[in-house]
Amino acid sequence: MAVIRPFSGLRPEANRASEVASVPYDVVSTDEARALAANNPWSFLHVSRPEIDMPEGIDTHSDPVYRRALMNFEKLIKDCPLVSEKIPSLYVYRLIMGEHEQIGVVACCSVDEYDQDLIRKHERTRRDKEDDRTQHMMALRAQTGPVFLTYKANREIDTMVMEVTMTNAIFDFTAEDGVQHTVWHVPDAVRFVHQFRGIPFLYIADGHHRAASAARARSELREQSFSHTGDEEYNFFLAVIFPDDQVQILAYNRAVRDLNGLSNSEFFETVKKSFVVTEGGGETPARRGQWGMYLDGKWYGLSLRADVTPAQGTVASLDVSILQDLLLDPILGIKDVRTDKRIDFVGGVRGGQELKRLVDQGKAAVAFSLYPTTMEDLLRVSDAGEIMPPKSTWFEPKLRDGLLIHKI
Numbered sequence: 306m307a308v309i310r311p312f313s314g315l316r317p318e319a320n321r322a323s324e325v326a327s328v329p330y331d332v333v334s335t336d337e338a339r340a341l342a343a344n345n346p347w348s349f350l351h352v353s354r355p356e357i358d359m360p361e362g363i364d365t366h367s368d369p370v371y372r373r374a375l376m377n378f379e380k381l382i383k384d385c386p387l388v389s390e391k392i393p394s395l396y397v398y399r400l401i402m403g404e405h406e407q408i409g410v411v412a413c414c415s416v417d418e419y420d421q422d423l424i425r426k427h428e429r430t431r432r433d434k435e436d437d438r439t440q441h442m443m444a445l446r447a448q449t450g451p452v453f454l455t456y457k458a459n460r461e462i463d464t465m466v467m468e469v470t471m472t473n474a475i476f477d478f479t480a481e482d483g484v485q486h487t488v489w490h491v492p493d494a495v496r497f498v499h500q501f502r503g504i505p506f507l508y509i510a511d512g513h514h515r516a517a518s519a520a521r522a523r524s525e526l527r528e529q530s531f532s533h534t535g536d537e538e539y540n541f542f543l544a545v546i547f548p549d550d551q552v553q554i555l556a557y558n559r560a561v562r563d564l565n566g567l568s569n570s571e572f573f574e575t576v577k578k579s580f581v582v583t584e585g586g587g588e589t590p591a592r593r594g595q596w597g598m599y600l601d602g603k604w605y606g607l608s609l610r611a612d613v614t615p616a617q618g619t620v621a622s623l624d625v626s627i628l629q630d631l632l633l634d635p636i637l638g639i640k641d642v643r644t645d646k647r648i649d650f651v652g653g654v655r656g657g658q659e660l661k662r663l664v665d666q667g668k669a670a671v672a673f674s675l676y677p678t679t680m681e682d683l684l685r686v687s688d689a690g691e692i693m694p695p696k697s698t699w700f701e702p703k704l705r706d707g708l709l710i711h712k713i
Contacts, residue, residue: 307423307456307504309412310541311393311494315447315710321385323478325349326486326705329450331514335365347385349707351377353449366437371444378445387710395491396709397469398545402484402702407551408466410497411451411488411709413541414507416523419516424454425506425687428513431643438518446713448519448543450706452512455680456504458548465496476708484702488709508687510552511700516542522713543711545704549680556677557625557699558651558660560669565638569601572636572671579631580607588657590676596628597657597674599664619689623682624675625697643695652699
């Protein structure tokens with residue numbers, strides 16, 4: 306049973322929404338965040354990445370940074386201003402990017418269900434990233450960016466969502482990247498709460514660290530409480546919940562800075578021991594079981610040789626796993642993509658052109674394009690209780706931080 310709960314959202318007024326809304330904190334570097342927020346005092350990046358308002362080189366995980374986040378948050382509430390809904394509400398949030406459209410329900414979800422794996426995961430979190438967002442939540446006493454959840458599509462919920470979109474929106478703007486963001490109030494939250502009770506599982510698509518941090522913040526706040534009941538706001542976390550048939554996963558590609566001591570020709574011949582290599586194409590693999598490789602100014606297509614038995618298993622058979630197990634690890638020496646500084650990642654619409662640029666400019670020696678992981682893969686891995694390799698999925702379009710805030 307999926308428990309969803311209305312909340313008294315803290316939000317900008319409609320005329321400020323486009324200025325406040327910012328990209329998620331974890332998809333930009335400090336320098337990129339500083340550039341995006343330049344000349345915009347209302348950008349939520351001043352709250353989610355407060356180091357942009359502090360001296361360069363400051364430890365982004367230090368106490369002064371979290372204090373600055375709170376100061377910027379309080380200033381935004383007062384001066385922008387941000388307003389609190391008087392009545393707990395649900396919302397509908399639509400994203401349109403080019404021809405792609407997806408519409409989800411904004412709600413608070415149960416930390417208990419997260420802990421019980423009724424909200425399922427497919428990614429292993431890093432302790433340092435959990436520490437950061439937990440401290441951020443505790444400093445602000447608020448969850449400022451939603452977790453991106455999905456569920457197996459339900460016709461009744463689809464119909465209810467479409468009915469809401471026929472009403473007047475509270476936000477409707479197109480961001481600088483061309484993505485349109487539209488948000489509506491749900492007039493009858495009880496109908497949605499009841500209908501979601503028939504959904505057996507929710508799945509984290511994007512935002513594993515936000516969810517894990519919400520669970521850790523709940524533990525800390527529960528310890529501080531004199532009369533914990535389970536109904537406090539900190540027992541729930543902010544999420545946008547999309548049906549699985551609307552979610553778009555794009556490729557998460559790899560670029561490696563050197564050839565692990567091999568010459569181009571040596572590397573090429575070693576790759577041929579496991580892969581059929583064809584010149585031309587490859588920038589965008591056409592199907593599963595194909596990879597693109599950019600080396601020495603040329604694109605090549607890769608596919609497994611007939612005498613190479615593909616790996617079996619829910620995770621081992623993923624394209625991202627096969628590339629890791631047969632090429633990145635044994636040939637290029639990339640043992641752990643989470644910690645190895647020799648590998649970089651390019652997700653989303655930047656795709657092959659960004660990979661080509663990295664190699665042509667000498668920032669990488671070789672780059673690989675992948676066919677996107679599918680929603681079916683994600684659900685299957687999550688249901689099996691397994692973990693995908695790091696950097697397996699890139700979801701686009703991205704939700705914006707700062708539009709709806711959950712105070713805990």
